[in-house]
Amino acid sequence: MCLAIPGRVKEIYPDHTADLEIGGVIKKASLELVPQASVGDYVLLHAGFALEVINQKKAEEIFQAWEGK
Amino acid sequence: MKYIDEYRNKNLAKIILKQIDGLSHQPINLMEVCGTHTVAIFRHGLRKVLPPHIQLISGPGCPVCVTPIRYIDEIIAFAREKEFIITTFGDMMRVPGSTSSLEKEKAKGADIRMVYSTLDALQVAEDNPFKKIIFVGIGFETTAPTIASAILKAEKEKIKNFFVLSMAKLIPPVLKGLLESKEININGFLYPGHVSTIIGSQPYSFIASQYHIPGVIAGFEPLDILQSIYMLVKQIENNQAEIAIQYERAVKPEGNEIALARMKKVFNQVDSDWRGIGRISRSGLEIKEDYHPFNARKFAVEIEETREFEGCRCGEVLRGIINPPQCSLFTKICTPENPRGACMVSSEGTCAAYYKYGNNI
Numbered sequence: 536m537c538l539a540i541p542g543r544v545k546e547i548y549p550d551h552t553a554d555l556e557i558g559g560v561i562k563k564a565s566l567e568l569v570p571q572a573s574v575g576d577y578v579l580l581h582a583g584f585a586l587e588v589i590n591q592k593k594a595e596e597i598f599q600a601w602e603g604k
Numbered sequence: 605m606k607y608i609d610e611y612r613n614k615n616l617a618k619i620i621l622k623q624i625d626g627l628s629h630q631p632i633n634l635m636e637v638c639g640t641h642t643v644a645i646f647r648h649g650l651r652k653v654l655p656p657h658i659q660l661i662s663g664p665g666c667p668v669c670v671t672p673i674r675y676i677d678e679i680i681a682f683a684r685e686k687e688f689i690i691t692t693f694g695d696m697m698r699v700p701g702s703t704s705s706l707e708k709e710k711a712k713g714a715d716i717r718m719v720y721s722t723l724d725a726l727q728v729a730e731d732n733p734f735k736k737i738i739f740v741g742i743g744f745e746t747t748a749p750t751i752a753s754a755i756l757k758a759e760k761e762k763i764k765n766f767f768v769l770s771m772a773k774l775i776p777p778v779l780k781g782l783l784e785s786k787e788i789n790i791n792g793f794l795y796p797g798h799v800s801t802i803i804g805s806q807p808y809s810f811i812a813s814q815y816h817i818p819g820v821i822a823g824f825e826p827l828d829i830l831q832s833i834y835m836l837v838k839q840i841e842n843n844q845a846e847i848a849i850q851y852e853r854a855v856k857p858e859g860n861e862i863a864l865a866r867m868k869k870v871f872n873q874v875d876s877d878w879r880g881i882g883r884i885s886r887s888g889l890e891i892k893e894d895y896h897p898f899n900a901r902k903f904a905v906e907i908e909e910t911r912e913f914e915g916c917r918c919g920e921v922l923r924g925i926i927n928p929p930q931c932s933l934f935t936k937i938c939t940p941e942n943p944r945g946a947c948m949v950s951s952e953g954t955c956a957a958y959y960k961y962g963n964n965i
Contacts, residue, residue: 536695536799536952537640537746538824539647539854541607543881560605565723568863569754577607579801579854582693584741584750587801587854589607594853599830600770601616604624 539581541589544574555580611825613646620627620830625655627837630665631661633789634836635924636774638796639666639952640824645959658725661788661924662957663776664881665796667742667771668695668950669922672879674910675771677703681905682738682769683714687756689732690716692740697938699949702911722754729758729766732963738900742769746798748772748889749863752870755891755898767900770891773797773876776807777887783815788924793819794829797851802867804859805847810843823851870895879946882918918945921954930960935959 542555542562551570555562557577560581566572569585578585629899636642641663645651651660664670680701683690690706697707697718700961710716715735719725722739741751749766775796782788795808800821808819818839822832832850839846850856864913867889876888891899916938917931928934928947938944948952951960 536692536743536949537638537665537796539746539801540800540861541605543606561794565753567750568860569864570862579798581746581798583723584753586746586749586798587856587860590853594607596852597827598610598616601619601827601831604619 537581537584539579541577542577544576547572547574553585560585567593576587607677608825611823611827613827617830618655618825619700621653621832624658624830624834624837626904627834628841628935629657631657631659631842632790632791632832632837633661634794635661635663635788635790636731636794637663637665637779638794638799639669640798641665641794641796641822641829642954642957643952644824644826645829646957648827649828654833654913658837661790661922662921664782664878664922664949665744665775666950666952666954667744667773668699668748668908669772669918669946669953670773670878670881670945671699671701671742671809672877672909673905673912674877675704677910678905678906679706679740679769680704680709681708681907682900682903683716685905686850687736689716689735689737690740691719691728691737692716693742694718695950696740698943698944699946702908702915723751723757726758726763726766729763733765735765736903737766739766740769740847741768741772742798743772744775744799745802745867749802749860749866749872752848752866753897755870756866758898759895764897767898767903768891769900770889772889773878776803776888777884778878778881779808779811781881781884781887782923783817785923787947790817790924792834795819795821795847796821797821797828797854800849800851800855800859802860802863804855805849805857808847812847818845820845821847821849821851821855823854836901847933880922880924913944916945918947918955921947928955931955
């Protein structure tokens with residue numbers, strides 16, 4: 536039940552909701568918990584709410600750690 | 605999909621597995637606390653590819669599974685009253701109560717609606733001003749802020765027919781309960797990534813300092829889980845006990861402070877009953893007095909007497925003491941089509957995962 540999936544913020548509306556693009560599908564999400572999110576960011580969507588903005592730099596570290604080993 | 609596909613890279617998985625194998629050959633028991641991890645581990649066949657001395661044990665992190673029958677009966681009691689519309693996440697529909705389930709009540713005519721979000725439940729309230737809308741507030745710290753947000757929104761927008769039946773639960777207290785029971789022998793914890801997105805890493809620190817058990821907050825893709833296991837085994841080999849974050853792209857040490865503030869505003873931490881585990885101190889969330897108008901428990905409903913199904917060993921499965929095949933009902937009487945316990949109903953239940961992915965064990 537704690538599933539959350541990454542989606543890209545496409546458009547932000549004045550009521551703190553946004554359109555997220557997830558695998559080519561547009562889903563509505565509330566950005567109330569992540570007011571810092573901007574268009575182009577990836578956020579984690581859980582039960583209609585974005586829980587966090589994905590940290591792109593941190594996301595790549597796993598590959599730097601293991602590639603070439 | 606970005607942030608998913610690249611974390612399923614088979615070549616990197618092989619490299620990490622080789623490194624894990626090279627680290628240690630002593631028997632190691634790791635508990636994956638979260639039901640979403642259990643499903644990911646089975647789906648990707650990770651148990652099968654890990655070295656045999658590393659055992660993964662499923663923990664109590666499936667909200668549907670740990671909700672006691674009495675709470676299911678409570679929802680059913682509301683559903684049987686014509687003045688209410690029940691809104692719930694779909695997972696709850698088939699969970700057996702003492703004599704019925706939400707699915708059965710719906711078939712008999714109760715107005716029960718599956719929603720994807722608390723905001724959808726609020727919308728049902730706005731669309732049905734002459735009905736009382738009950739939202740079944742089940743979930744852990746991941747979901748609790750979304751429940752709190754809906755209550756705050758209902759207050760702000762003066763929606764007076766929206767009520768929450770809070771069944772929300774907290775992960776760190778139940779882990780403390782499990783450790784205190786001394787029934788389990790765990791060398792390391794894979795902590796839930798999305799619960800930790802909200803709470804951060806600090807709430808687990810007592811497990812490292814008081815029980816000397818290391819923990820890693822893990823993401824949900826195969827490379828995340830394998831890297832987390834590597835980080836845990838390394839700590840165990842070095843006799844370290846720290847809380848590390850593998851899922852750094854989504855988890856900050858301090859968590860999501862806005863979400864935490866909302867939870868704190870709306871909920872009190874209260875003692876709570878966990879199915880198969882018992883009452884755990886300060887492990888549940890109840891709506892604060894300030895938000896009493898939105899608390900469904902202000903209405904009196906008659907809850908039937910609790911009847912447990914004999915032979916169901918869901919509780920021992922939830923505590924990580926037995927594996928589902930050790931239960932005599934498993935696959936013989938209890939199946940996903942005809943579940944006897946909640947661990948078989950929820951897609952995240954350990955019994956359901958064993959049933960579905962039996963070949964991947």
